[in-house]
Amino acid sequence: MEENTFEPDLVHAIFKLVWSSRALERQMIEGTDALDCEVGAGTSKKNRPTSANGNAVKLSCELLRNFVTESVQRAATIAEAEGVSKIEATHLERVLPQLLLDF
Structure with a gap:
């Protein structure tokens, strides 16, 4: 019998909200466009969008x-x-x- 747990979609949405707000804070501090950056070969790890896999x-x-x-x-x-x-x-x-x- 599986115990009740939190919905993964809800937790993921909360994580995304926190990641977005931290990216905005970094953007304000550094004056960079942290949210609109595209992931590419030359993109630094600091500017990549944060994500989590399903198991995490x-x-x-x-x-x-x-x-x-x-x-x-x-x-x-x-x-x-x-x-x-x-x-x-x-x-x-x-x-x-x-x-x-x-x-």
Whole structure:
């Protein structure tokens, strides 16, 4: 039985959004046309459009699923220890520093 995971198309779209915004930032800093460059033999690696293959996107989806699942489980443990039946934003805020170090 396959567990629910994030849609690869959604994660890929988020990656593309981040890549585009970073390319625009580089364009502003360097004054180059980073987004409109064409890939060719003489194109530097720095100016090539960023992409990811399908397996990398699927792996990113699985990592994101694991991260969210672990976040909720740790927050639920803290909420339970406090005697609360509902996870609040403060519970997530308390687990995130250690969670980021673990991942």
